[in-house]
Amino acid sequence: MSEKVRLTGFSHGGGCGCKIAPAVLERILAEVPKNALPYPGLLVGLENGDDAAVYDVGGGMAVVATTDFFMPIVDDGFDFGRIAATNAISDVYAMGGKPILALAILAMPVDKLPPAVIGDIVRGGLSVCQAAGIPLAGGHSIDSVEPIYGLVALGLVETARIKRNDGGRAGDALVLGKPLGVGILSAALKKGMLSPQGYDTMIEITTRLNTPGPDLAALEGVHAITDVTGFALLGHALEICRGSGLTAHLRVSEVPVIPEAQSLARDGIVTGASGRNWASYGASVKGHDGIADWQRNLLTDPQTSGGLLVSCAQDAVPAVLETFRRHGFAEAAVIGHLAEGEPQVQLLP
Template sequence: MSDPIRLTGFSHGGGCGCKIAPAVLERILAEVPKDSLPYPGLLVGLENGDDAAVYDIGGGQALVATTDFFMPIVDDGFDFGRIAATNALSDVYAMGARPILALAILAMPVDKLPDATIRDIVRGGLSACQTAGIPLAGGHSIDSVEPIYGLVALGLGRIEHIKRNDKARPGDVLVLGKPIGVGILSAALKKGKLSADGYATMVDVTTRLNTPGPDLAALDGVHAMTDVTGFGLLGHAWELARGSKASLRIKASQVPTIPEALALVQDGIVTGASGRNWTSYGSKVASGLEPSDWRIKLLTDPQTSGGLLVSCRFSAVNDVLATFRDHGFTDAAIIGEVASGPAMVTLVD
């Protein structure tokens, strides 16, 4: 009998940990024009690295468009497809819109993977789209050295409900919808140190669609929203601070964390992307901690299909938490606040 296929063995990275490091990406895009003035219908473009592009299609409606794809974070093809598709759809929800349509991006080493494994990946992506209530209407495939899967995702939303990642206001409260630690679990999986329960938790967290997004966006008092993915919680908090020209305070002890990931990171299990993330934006984070501290490793851990990070007025916090819980997000928690001052993220106990 042949050994089972291990998808993670075909790639040099996995999930949103594959992202180009923030500092490298900024360097690459430094001379790329970000001015959207020639396209007045483009409401959100390259300006602040937001989760998706937004275009005014008239009648108060906005088209939201995004794409996301990566290499395997797990070995099971069906789970990989579900995770990758859920992650791609998250960007639509993070803008406050509802997905309407998806196209698949499929790049596979067809000489190394059985047809059945590739079919499972496609089936997993289709399953996530069906859960979201949208068609997987086509896509594009190529023969590739490493397995890659993801989606182009389109959504619709009311223009007045579109939430950007640059509108946080001093006095706002920060709420995070999912626990962090997915990258650490993935690293443990590759090392053969992840328990069966840990794997089940990883799949559960990464295949949970961020469906609260549109309902959160419609709440009075919700000012900004983004999803936490490959740059880690501190990286996406920094993007929020930079775009909003505000100071964010993150209370480390209040950040929801997957219990097994907490134990693993304290035991030294981390991803390479965590260090690259810290190198990219660590100078923008006031923590009083050494980069080697496990808390820094946890808060820079790349999240695949991570939670929504919401900046809202204090009076809206109960409604935000109730909305998360109505959608089954029982780990949602207040993790910090927004203050006036220079763009910076401050980490406190």
């Protein structure tokens, strides 16, 4: 057992709440030139802010490549490693792929953290790779002022089953795989307000691999998949809307929420990233005057290792829900639908 160290005390943010705000990221990338040369093998790249890059390697197969890393969301090193690894591998599942290999990204203040604690983080990540059935085959480490951990994750997907975030169709149902509220739980943890049961729930949700991804991608009526992470449900729903050229109608009362997170949200617990998210894309969200502030805070709550958001034909909904539940995602629920209209989100009570 390594000595107790408060990991969150070493970083200014945690989990996917560390992500650069959507509006700021958009301004940064506006100055970055797109690929100047044609790359016919690049099937998914920078176009729509998708979850991972996808490259055609022939024979009807493609490689899925992604990377994700962040500062601690919890104080326990083993749990932090598990959460970060689960979050990184999720992007492969979100493209419909099956992970095959991971590399570690490790940046640690080695003069402040004992080697045993850093070892716990790496062991946590390794345990998730083992659960996913893939090797942690190497990586890179540096001495850093803040602790950072994550993975490069690679996967394979049949080219016919790639699920981008821009394939939604008018009339599609929107299905969310995990309940919201992880960011609010993490904020409560930092304030010493999270119950032991709430912590256990947070760990269970953030370390649950999004294994339904490949099976969902194989379903005839599934048109688009993304995972809900730092930009929150509203931000990632907007990515589907903008890529697909459609309006999402979300019924707030149908969105699954972690019960303790709902209670904390009602008491005013919120992350700073939630406000940054709303400032970035609130103008594209209609009907928010019909919901309470705490509900809006849940919809903009950054999710670390959040659930898959699926756009599928209405007649595919039973198969989508059955797939989620077969993989242990009992909370999966239909939360709205896509319709013709401006690329925006329309909130319904």
